[in-house]
Amino acid sequence: MTQLALVIDLNVCVGCHACVTSCKQWNTSGAAGPLSDRNPYDADPTGTFFNRVQTFEVGEYPNTQTVHFPKSCLHCEDPPCVPVCPTGASYKRAEDGIVLVDYDKCIGCKYCSWACPYGVRELDEERKVMTKCTLCVDRVYDNALPPAERKPACVLACPTSARLFGDIHDPDSAVSEAIRENAGYALMPEWGTHPSNHYLPRRRTAMRFHPDELARADNPLKADGLLPRPAKGEPTLDDVASW
Amino acid sequence: MRPDLSVILLTTLIGAGQGLFLAVFTAQSYALLDLLPSQDGRGFHATGSLIALALTAAGLASSFFHLGRPERGWRAAAQWRTSWLSREVIVLPAFMGAMFVYGVAHWYDWRPVLAELPGGIPLDFTLAVGVVTTLLAFTLFVCTGMIYACLPFLQEWRSPLTVINFVLLGGASGFTLAAAFSVGAAPELTRFFTAWALILTLLGMGGRGASLVRNRRLRPRSTLQTAIGIKHPRIVQKSMGFQAGSFNTREFFHGRSAGALRWVRWAFLAAAFVVPALLLAGALRQPGAVLLAPAFVAQFAGLMAERWFFFAEANHPQNLYYQAVA
Numbered sequence: 001m002t003q004l005a006l007v008i009d010l011n012v013c014v015g016c017h018a019c020v021t022s023c024k025q026w027n028t029s030g031a032a033g034p035l036s037d038r039n040p041y042d043a044d045p046t047g048t049f050f051n052r053v054q055t056f057e058v059g060e061y062p063n064t065q066t067v068h069f070p071k072s073c074l075h076c077e078d079p080p081c082v083p084v085c086p087t088g089a090s091y092k093r094a095e096d097g098i099v100l101v102d103y104d105k106c107i108g109c110k111y112c113s114w115a116c117p118y119g120v121r122e123l124d125e126e127r128k129v130m131t132k133c134t135l136c137v138d139r140v141y142d143n144a145l146p147p148a149e150r151k152p153a154c155v156l157a158c159p160t161s162a163r164l165f166g167d168i169h170d171p172d173s174a175v176s177e178a179i180r181e182n183a184g185y186a187l188m189p190e191w192g193t194h195p196s197n198h199y200l201p202r203r204r205t206a207m208r209f210h211p212d213e214l215a216r217a218d219n220p221l222k223a224d225g226l227l228p229r230p231a232k233g234e235p236t237l238d239d240v241a242s243w
Numbered sequence: 244m245r246p247d248l249s250v251i252l253l254t255t256l257i258g259a260g261q262g263l264f265l266a267v268f269t270a271q272s273y274a275l276l277d278l279l280p281s282q283d284g285r286g287f288h289a290t291g292s293l294i295a296l297a298l299t300a301a302g303l304a305s306s307f308f309h310l311g312r313p314e315r316g317w318r319a320a321a322q323w324r325t326s327w328l329s330r331e332v333i334v335l336p337a338f339m340g341a342m343f344v345y346g347v348a349h350w351y352d353w354r355p356v357l358a359e360l361p362g363g364i365p366l367d368f369t370l371a372v373g374v375v376t377t378l379l380a381f382t383l384f385v386c387t388g389m390i391y392a393c394l395p396f397l398q399e400w401r402s403p404l405t406v407i408n409f410v411l412l413g414g415a416s417g418f419t420l421a422a423a424f425s426v427g428a429a430p431e432l433t434r435f436f437t438a439w440a441l442i443l444t445l446l447g448m449g450g451r452g453a454s455l456v457r458n459r460r461l462r463p464r465s466t467l468q469t470a471i472g473i474k475h476p477r478i479v480q481k482s483m484g485f486q487a488g489s490f491n492t493r494e495f496f497h498g499r500s501a502g503a504l505r506w507v508r509w510a511f512l513a514a515a516f517v518v519p520a521l522l523l524a525g526a527l528r529q530p531g532a533v534l535l536a537p538a539f540v541a542q543f544a545g546l547m548a549e550r551w552f553f554f555a556e557a558n559h560p561q562n563l564y565y566q567a568v569a
Contacts, residue, residue, distance in 0.1 A: 017484075020484070043487075044487045044488060045486075045487045046487055046488045046489055047489075048490070049485075049489070052483070052484035052485065053484050054480065054482060054483050054484045054564060055480070055481045055482040055484075056467075056471055056473075056478055056479065056480050056481060057478070057479045057480075057481050058473055058475045058477070058478050059475060059477060060477050066481070067471065067473065069471050071484075071564060080394075080395070080396075082325075083322075083325035083326060084325070084326050084327070084328065084393070084394075085322060085326060086318075086319035086320070086321065086322050086326045086328040086329035086332055087315070087318040087319050087321050087322065087329075088318075088321045088322050089318075105315070105318055106311075106312065106315075107310050107311065107312045107313070107315045107316055107318055107319055108310050108311020108312045109309060109310055109311075109319070109328065110309075110311075110494060111326075111328050111390075113490070113494060114244070114394060114397070114559070115394055116561065117396040117465065117559075117560045117561060118561060118564070119491045119495070119559075119561025119562075119564050119565065121490075122489060122490040122491065123311060123490045123494070125490075127311075128311030128312050129311060129312060185472045186472075187469070187470060187471070187472055188465050188469050188470060188560065189469065190464045190465060190469055191395060191396050191464075191465070199471075199472055201472070201473070202473070
């Protein structure tokens with residue numbers, strides 16, 4: 001079984017929104033239809049996006065950390081949005097675990113968005129159907145693209161390589177290794193949705209010093225508590241003998 | 244959640260329709276056992292069930308305004324194996340169809356006896372259809388309630404009380420309407436319907452009050468800490484990623500103040516329960532449309548406010564991700 005997913009490294013994400021714009025560009029240009037915008041140049045603009053980068057501040061000044069947090073569909077292994085769909089428009093592909101919406105079957109009842117605790121489904125105001133991240137299913141299987149580009153648009157756009165893409169069911173894949181070795185975690189584990197996308201935590205670079213590292217415990221000068229005579233600061237033979 | 248007028252109308256109208264049909268059929272089944280006087284098929288049973296049919300049809304019509312693509316609405320019957328919404332989409336027309344057959348059979352007095360029950364009670368066609376319609380009415384209540392009660396992370400709805408309240412509130416408004424309707428159509432049943440309407444209204448007040456108390460004590464299982472997976476007591480969102488609105492900021496926030504919510508709560512408790520209960524109690528002493536018609540109007544308006552509050556009080560965990568514009 002394959003489960004394609006993203007692994008997002010919060011330690012590396014700089015919050016540049018390149019994944020947001022590349023996602024919008026790729027997915028609004030595809031055969032599946034546009035991600036429409038309303039009032040893009042007026043007051044109160046609004047539009048459909050599959051991917052958002054949010055920013056959180058952790059801690060209290062001056063001890064704060066700014067966390068940039070990209071959020072898109074997590075392609076849950078047990079997606080609560082799929083069984084509630086009355087038409088079968090929402091489905092999870094058996095072959096690669098991508099959760100998709102069939103835009104030709106969707107009636108726009110919004111029930112699936114109610115059933116998603118992560119708020120990653122957005123109703124397109126022009127097409128009046130539910131839309132969501134497709135994990136760029138139209139890129140990753142496109143044999144016309146060079147193999148290195150058969151990845152989601154957001155992954156290719158990320159300037160800091162904060163986004164990894166791969167099969168999390170393959171224990172030897174880069175994403176599985178990243179989750180395993182770098183403490184990858186899932187969002188809102190309390191609902192049992194088993195999200196496929198994982199996040200790698202912030203890691204502060206810190207060194208810990210123990211007092212015995214500051215003053216060498218095995219300094220031979222301190223071996224038996226005996227210090228060479230005369231001690232530093234005491235007059236030496238030179239002080240008396242040189243005139 | 245943002246209350247949507249089409250869904251408020253759908254649930255209140257079909258609830259009243261189901262309740263009214265149950266009242267009409269209760270009269271027939273009681274009459275069968277000689278507990279109540281038999282009524283005119285055309286004037287009471289047919290007219291009553293056709294009024295109920297009109298209410299459910301209006302509810303069904305308003306539900307289409309909730310859809311982005313109403314022309315594809317028929318597809319919603321596909322996933323009845325997993326989706327309560329799909330089940331409702333099937334049961335609602337089935338209930339309406341059975342009710343239509345019931346009404347038409349009474350209108351033309353087409354009542355062939357299908358079987359004889361023990362004790363010499365004849366089981367005629369209208370009775371058989373009525374039993375089926377009654378089962379469909381209760382199934383519809385369960386489907387409607389489970390649409391909301393089956394969503395695990397909307398904790399305010401995730402309770403058997405949700406389903407129970409749909410039954411009680413629909414039943415209360417339906418029996419109040421039946422009492423008002425019977426003043427002209429079947430005066431000897433007015434007292435019977437009024438008493439049951441009062442009982443159901445009081446039970447509804449108990450059920451809804453219980454869910455209000457329960458929801459007040461809820462502790463959200465999802466927090467900002469679990470939402471972004473960072474263990475720290477103080478996390479603040481500085482930016483939700485965009486400056487203006489999105490589907491997520493429109494669909495899941497009611498946009499009213501806590502004071503407005505409190506006001507609506509007291510208003511619906513008064514209009515849906517207290518006022519109708521007093522009017523119904525008065526009508527028990529002095530039956531007449533003077534008290535019963537206002538009782539139904541007040542209760543229906545109160546139940547619309549109740550349904551508005553039902554949506555507004557549900558706090559979706561996705562809102563954790565949409566708290567600040569920067």
